[in-house]
Amino acid sequence: MSSISVSTTVNGDPVDFVCTPDESLLDALRNRMGLTGAKEGCGTGDCGACSVTLNGRLVCSCLVLAAEAEGAEIATVEGMAGPEGLHPLQRAFIDHAALQCGVCTPGILVAAKALLERNPDPSDEEVRYWLAGNLCRCTGYDKIVRAVQAAAAEMRSA
Amino acid sequence: MAFDSHEKRVFKQVGTRPPRPDGVDKVTGRAQYGADVTAPGMLTARILRSPHAHARIVSIDTSEAEAMAGVKGVVTGRDFALPEDAGLADIAVNVMARDKALYDGHAVAAVAAVSPAIAKAALKAIKVQYEVLPHVTDVDAAMQPGAPVVLEGRALESVPAGMSVNVTHASEFGHGDLAAGFAKADRIVERSFKTAATHQGYIEPHACLASVTVDGKADLWCCTQGQFMVRTVCAALMGMEASQLRVTASEIGGGFGGKTTVFIEPVALVLARKTGRPVKITMTRDEVFRATGPTVSTSIDVKIGMTKDGRITAGEARLRYSGGAFPCGTVDMGAMAAFAAYDLEAVRTQGWNALTNRPKEAAYRAPGAPQAIYAVESVVDELCQILKLDPLDVRIRNAAKKGTKSSYGPVFDDIGLLATLEAAKAHPHYKAPLKPGQARGVSCGFWFNFGGNTCVSLNVNTDGTVGVTEGNPDIGGSRASISLMAAEELGIPYDKVRTIVADTASLGYNDVTDGSRVTFSVGLATIAAARDAKTKMCARAAKIWGIDEEAVEWKDGAAWPAGPNAGQFPPMSLAEIAAVSFQTGGPIAGHHEVNADGAGVSFGVHLCDLEVDPETGKTTILRYSVFQDAGKAVHPDYVEGQMQGGAVQGIGWALNEEYIYGRDGRMQNPGFLDYRVPVASDLPMIEAVILEIPNPGHPYGVRGVGETPIVPPLAAISNGVSRAVGVRMQELPLSPPRVLKAIKAA
Amino acid sequence: MRYEKPQTVADAARLLTAEKGITRVLGGGTDVLVQLKAGMVEPDLIVDIKALPGIRAIVAEAGGFRIGAAVSNAQLGEDAAVRAMWPGVVEAAGLIGSTQVQGRATMAGNLCNASPAGDAVPALVAAGAVARVAGPGAARDVPVEAIPAGPGKTTLKRGEFITSILLPARPAKSGDAYLRFIPRTEMDIAVASAAVSLTLNDHGVITAARVALGAVAPTVRLVDDAAAAIIGTKLHDDALAALAAACSAACAPIDDKRGTIEFRTEVAGVLAKRAARIAYTRAGGQA
Incomplete structure (x- = not known):
């Protein structure tokens, strides 16, 4: 298998990496770029722990070939906090105890951010359906929904 | 340590909800979980697994794989020591099969290579010759005479002669005259139940990184619920001394009991020793389902007698559990827990464990209890229906309380069952009207809770801050609760305390994070370590003041002259004492080592409103409330989180989760697509109502809370579904095809 | 394994036809990557069709809509005109997988995966949708129900792939x-x-x-x-x-x-x- 050279943008920064043709974007992020925030919970798109955005669309990075990142814009959990501090969602997740083990948290934060960018005032049901592809085994989702709503309210009033 | 009953304590910090100390790392992606660690020169290992449920391993030819470019080492069962201890030997054989593959997914060989792709390709080059044997995956079938024999000669002495060779454990609990009890009943119901095996379903697959030097020093990083357990087991399997193996627990992406044993860690160590390179193993999700611990699968008979006015006169249960291909004592827990919520004159439970060709059971939140209590609570509910009695009233009428001789022997001390039942009855949820087609299910739940071996160090820094070093992985916010207890005891702000989880070389032994023990046991040890440090700080102040140590007392974060010296000197704060500690005798630290008992049993009551689509059999959960005695809730957010998360795991168990086996004995659904854990849109909010009945065995009254909440949902939902469809459901999960079939048959 | 991202339909067809080994067409990849992960298939060539002209476009045609083969279901769901005319089809496509999968999965991929349980397919069949098939020869139009041949099998010939699906015009009421x-x-x-x-x-x-x-x-x-x-x-x-x-x-x-x-x-x-x-x-x- 000959390697492929890829030029892409991750969290606003230009990144070049080399990958094999069958390598997933998740593996490239974790093993080539050292961005281990996205997790592999299943490798088959069923758990959402590897969620990132690709050209603004929420995707499972385990279901994207690394080679497809050529020329794309990728955003991961590592890019959520800015120089001014944590993203409101990140703060809300801590304040509302919306994480226990925390391994699903990066994926859920990326997914919730994508939701609030499209729908700043979602109903609880919309939050739950949007996040249905992000499994959390610890919290029962209750505090996650509350944290997303708290962050949404804060972002609306900002 | 006894409850501090000398005063009606007003907590200043315990009971508040500060941010968890590891929160920022976990919301920014910085936290390092098992698979996030790497080492220079690291190899990747993959494991070859049996495609057969039961097969003799005739031969394994690894020569072709070993000859491949980039392959650095191959191991099979022969590369592992077989410890004399039967429990450790079972772990060793589960880690890597020897003469037989005992279940679909059982490891038979492993390869370490310079890349994951080469390791994967090398697996295909290993030639294993199997002689396929008859298999058995059903517990009742395994107990039949003539069933395929999984392992021979493993029955404990308690197993009566004449039972199937697969039966390894037998136990019996209870008291009173059953026949007399049933004779007093106005109504007796006897039912049989089955529950499927379920998986803990942690989102993080097992992962580890091992490094072994030529002089035999080893380091292991892994996601585990107990780094000391990993050290003990791996040292035995490696033939190493404990001091030569340092195990560091990574952040852990969920465990729920499933990470209280080892699967891949010894394999990585053996490969690291063989290759001289660091070796990393990360399980795939398929491997997690096929080869790590599910729960027992069960078959249970329950018989209960009740008077017309709702008094239970006798209860009897026969429990048949299978913990997979290795002997398993979990049935004892079920037999002990089954009737724990009831104050009974006559009760008996009998349990048996049978071997099947399934993966080795691992603990899952209150192991053994949910299944047994599901069966008992189902029959209690049916009696309530038949006798037209309120299900909470009946439970209140029969509730175990302080002084009750429990069904498993001990006499209960202060327990919170009645308080939770009464709270449930008084709650608006219980009075809320139901629409046509809707039903409400009720169930009690119980768990023993454990204490266990615990070691904590508390270091007072010269700037007035404090470090707590503990040895239990933080599985759901425990660093926050331990920091809170340290801060409370010392009288300093929460943010002046930092709690870390130490590796095995940095602290004395700690039992695994199980039995809901961490907030209880580590909290208890932390309070004791803080008291030790306070005593030392009082002594330092006494030295500075030139008075007797006994004449100094600690309050509000400072040493105060007391007794005859009261008011003689201004108090010295922790920071002031710490600042001069080098002049008064050196660093100040508190320690505590204990094998803690007095964990204090835990009870909960759940209410569930639901409806069932009569044309498809699909159940929708409409409203769910959890009432539980937490002793003292140290960080209420994370207590609620345990109650909510446990309830939702129980909901998944009740409705959809199950190990499905084909006729070939292979697992049919080893992935999150078809092993259906609840998703966010399946659920309502889970209302968590915390009751605080202090545990007499903890200075702050803390009880473990993590396990009890998974117990009641099984029966609460089954009782609700049974009432909604008018048929008593007797098997879990309540998958739509099963429910629709019951509706059609009615 | 090779990964190719051709710029024309003709190049894509040439690549797929020339490859002697196993080929896979990559649209959204939500089935292909799962198969790769599970080791169910080890393709020699993957042809990413997302750079082909018009492959990601929804175009009004003959009173209906032509949906490019690489139009994600999320993109489809955001198209108010298609949703108004064929709400059942759009909802069916919208049911496939999670939000994350929606960002990638396509109806054409759902059709070519040839699972009897694909959500988009019954709705497309009921709609009388027509798939446009490119390949070594001239493009041909095929009713969607004629594409699946059995679980995991299609009637597409070597080198053929779907470039778009036409949702036809429909009468009032x-x-x-x-x-x-x-x-x-x-x-x-x-x-x-x-x-x-x-x-x-x-x-x-x-x-x-x-x-x-x-x-x-x-x-x-x-x-x-x-x-x-x-x-x-x-x-x-x-x-x-x-x-x-x-x-x-x-x-x-x-x-x-x-x-x-x-x-x-x-x-x-x-x-x-x-x-x-x-x-x-x-x-x-x-x-």
């Missing part, structure tokens, strides 16, 4: 709907499914209908008897009962980890009834 049964609320594969597309006359009588079932046979089934059961009716209870019976009669399902023969057969009829009611209401009928 038409409606469609798709329903599936899954044990959870999301993230499952359909255990049984039903799609209904119908047209009414001014009196609310059904004049034309197509009924398709998923996950109850080796391929999605177009059930003419079920359509016949409701054509000429105002979808009263006896028509609905006949519809359900015809659907159940058309089922030839299997017992597997997702459901039983008995359950699938029963529930397919239930879903067809419910979908028919929705489609009827959408067409302007007074239920």
Whole structure:
């Protein structure tokens, strides 16, 4: 298998990496770029722990070939906090105890951010359906929904 | 340590909800979980697994794989020591099969290579010759005479002669005259139940990184619920001394009991020793389902007698559990827990464990209890229906309380069952009207809770801050609760305390994070370590003041002259004492080592409103409330989180989760697509109502809370579904095809 | 394995035709990457079609819409015009997988994956959609129901791939709907499914209908008897009962980890009834 050279943008920064043709974007992020925030919970798109955005669309990075990142814009959990501090969602997740083990948290934060960018005032049901592809085994989702709503309210009033 | 009953304590910090100390790392992606660690020169290992449920391993030819470019080492069962201890030997054989593959997914060989792709390709080059044997995956079938024999000669002495060779454990609990009890009943119901095996379903697959030097020093990083357990087991399997193996627990992406044993860690160590390179193993999700611990699968008979006015006169249960291909004592827990919520004159439970060709059971939140209590609570509910009695009233009428001789022997001390039942009855949820087609299910739940071996160090820094070093992985916010207890005891702000989880070389032994023990046991040890440090700080102040140590007392974060010296000197704060500690005798630290008992049993009551689509059999959960005695809730957010998360795991168990086996004995659904854990849109909010009945065995009254909440949902939902469809459901999960079939048959 | 991202349909067809080994077309990749991960397939060549001209476009055509083969279901769901004309198709596509999967998965991929349980397929079949197939020869148009040949198999020839799907124009007073049964609320594969597309006359009588079932046979089934059961009716209870019976009669399902023969057969009829009611209401009928 000959390697492929890829030029892409991750969290606003230009990144070049080399990958094999069958390598997933998740593996490239974790093993080539050292961005281990996205997790592999299943490798088959069923758990959402590897969620990132690709050209603004929420995707499972385990279901994207690394080679497809050529020329794309990728955003991961590592890019959520800015120089001014944590993203409101990140703060809300801590304040509302919306994480226990925390391994699903990066994926859920990326997914919730994508939701609030499209729908700043979602109903609880919309939050739950949007996040249905992000499994959390610890919290029962209750505090996650509350944290997303708290962050949404804060972002609306900002 | 006894409850501090000398005063009606007003907590200043315990009971508040500060941010968890590891929160920022976990919301920014910085936290390092098992698979996030790497080492220079690291190899990747993959494991070859049996495609057969039961097969003799005739031969394994690894020569072709070993000859491949980039392959650095191959191991099979022969590369592992077989410890004399039967429990450790079972772990060793589960880690890597020897003469037989005992279940679909059982490891038979492993390869370490310079890349994951080469390791994967090398697996295909290993030639294993199997002689396929008859298999058995059903517990009742395994107990039949003539069933395929999984392992021979493993029955404990308690197993009566004449039972199937697969039966390894037998136990019996209870008291009173059953026949007399049933004779007093106005109504007796006897039912049989089955529950499927379920998986803990942690989102993080097992992962580890091992490094072994030529002089035999080893380091292991892994996601585990107990780094000391990993050290003990791996040292035995490696033939190493404990001091030569340092195990560091990574952040852990969920465990729920499933990470209280080892699967891949010894394999990585053996490969690291063989290759001289660091070796990393990360399980795939398929491997997690096929080869790590599910729960027992069960078959249970329950018989209960009740008077017309709702008094239970006798209860009897026969429990048949299978913990997979290795002997398993979990049935004892079920037999002990089954009737724990009831104050009974006559009760008996009998349990048996049978071997099947399934993966080795691992603990899952209150192991053994949910299944047994599901069966008992189902029959209690049916009696309530038949006798037209309120299900909470009946439970209140029969509730175990302080002084009750429990069904498993001990006499209960202060327990919170009645308080939770009464709270449930008084709650608006219980009075809320139901629409046509809707039903409400009720169930009690119980768990023993454990204490266990615990070691904590508390270091007072010269700037007035404090470090707590503990040895239990933080599985759901425990660093926050331990920091809170340290801060409370010392009288300093929460943010002046930092709690870390130490590796095995940095602290004395700690039992695994199980039995809901961490907030209880580590909290208890932390309070004791803080008291030790306070005593030392009082002594330092006494030295500075030139008075007797006994004449100094600690309050509000400072040493105060007391007794005859009261008011003689201004108090010295922790920071002031710490600042001069080098002049008064050196660093100040508190320690505590204990094998803690007095964990204090835990009870909960759940209410569930639901409806069932009569044309498809699909159940929708409409409203769910959890009432539980937490002793003292140290960080209420994370207590609620345990109650909510446990309830939702129980909901998944009740409705959809199950190990499905084909006729070939292979697992049919080893992935999150078809092993259906609840998703966010399946659920309502889970209302968590915390009751605080202090545990007499903890200075702050803390009880473990993590396990009890998974117990009641099984029966609460089954009782609700049974009432909604008018048929008593007797098997879990309540998958739509099963429910629709019951509706059609009615 | 090689990865290629051709810029023209002709180049894509050439690459696929020239490769002697196993090839896979990569659109959204939500099936292909799962198969790679599971080791179910080890392709020699993957052809990413997302750079082909028009492949990610939705274009109005002949009163209907041509949906490019790489249009993600999320993109489709955001197209108000398609949603207004073919709400059942858009909803069916929108049911596939999670939000994350929606960002990548395509209807063409769902069709070519050839699972009998693909959510988009029954709705496309009921809609009378037509797939445009490119390949070494001239492009050809194929009714979608003729694409799947059996579980995991299509009738596409070597070097052929779908470039777009045409959702046809439809008369006034038409409606469609798709329903599936899954044990959870999301993230499952359909255990049984039903799609209904119908047209009414001014009196609310059904004049034309197509009924398709998923996950109850080796391929999605177009059930003419079920359509016949409701054509000429105002979808009263006896028509609905006949519809359900015809659907159940058309089922030839299997017992597997997702459901039983008995359950699938029963529930397919239930879903067809419910979908028919929705489609009827959408067409302007007074239920």
